[in-house]
Amino acid sequence: DYELCEEWGHLYPVPREDLISLHREHLLHLLKMGDMEKALQLLQRIEDPGICLAISEQSLDQHPNLAASHFLADYLTGHFYANLTTARRNEIQALYIGSKVLLTLPELSRVNYIHLSSRPLLMLEQLLMNMKVDWVAVAVQTLHQLLAGQNIGFTVEDIDNLLSKYAEKALNFPFALKEKRS
Numbered sequence: 760d761y762e763l764c765e766e767w768g769h770l771y772p773v774p775r776e777d778l779i780s781l782h783r784e785h786l787l788h789l790l791k792m793g794d795m796e797k798a799l800q801l802l803q804r805i806e807d808p809g810i811c812l813a814i815s816e817q818s819l820d821q822h823p824n825l826a827a828s829h830f831l832a833d834y835l836t837g838h839f840y841a842n843l844t845t846a847r848r849n850e851i852q853a854l855y856i857g858s859k860v861l862l863t864l865p866e867l868s869r870v871n872y873i874h875l876s877s878r879p880l881l882m883l884e885q886l887l888m889n890m891k892v893d894w895v896a897v898a899v900q901t902l903h904q905l906l907a908g909q910n911i912g913f914t915v916e917d918i919d920n921l922l923s924k925y926a927e928k929a930l931n932f933p934f935a936l937k938e939k940r941s
Contacts (some may be wrong), residue, residue, distance in 0.1 A: 761785035791828035829858035852911040887925045
């Protein structure tokens with residue numbers, strides 16, 4: 760049905776907002792089905808870059824599933840980096856990085872952290888507080904690779920400071936050792 764509507768749009772004039780809505784719903788449907796290849800083909804078929812940007816941003820703002828959010832964040836930063844405001848660019852890059860970190864976690868545990876997908880540093884802190892040290896190790900390695908040369912509101916030093924803070928807390932003892940007297 761989406762493809763039929765798209766063909767109709769080529770034959771008859773369709774208002775811009777209706778065209779954006781049609782493509783957005785089609786894109787979200789393809790992403791929900793997990794068909795990233797067809798989703799990419801759909802975005803490549805759209806000739807007007809303004810419409811393509813609007814569709815991609817609106818789709819991302821609908822908070823689709825994890826894989827779809829990752830795909831859209833990657834597409835937006837790859838194709839429309841210069842068209843985005845600095846704040847929006849940082850937000851989308853943080854979502855991309857957060858979704859990438861989330862994808863490194865065991866599948867059944869992702870649901871517990873998905874609400875933090877746009878805040879990777881907070882996700883890392885939550886993992887530390889939950890004593891998920893093995894997951895933290897993988898997440899930190901992923902973050903170090905992704906943050907190389909990027910500015911998204913936090914740096915590798917912020918990660919190191921967070922790790923140092925929790926390492927220090929792990930070594931704090933809430934009681935004083937008493938000396939034995941003879």
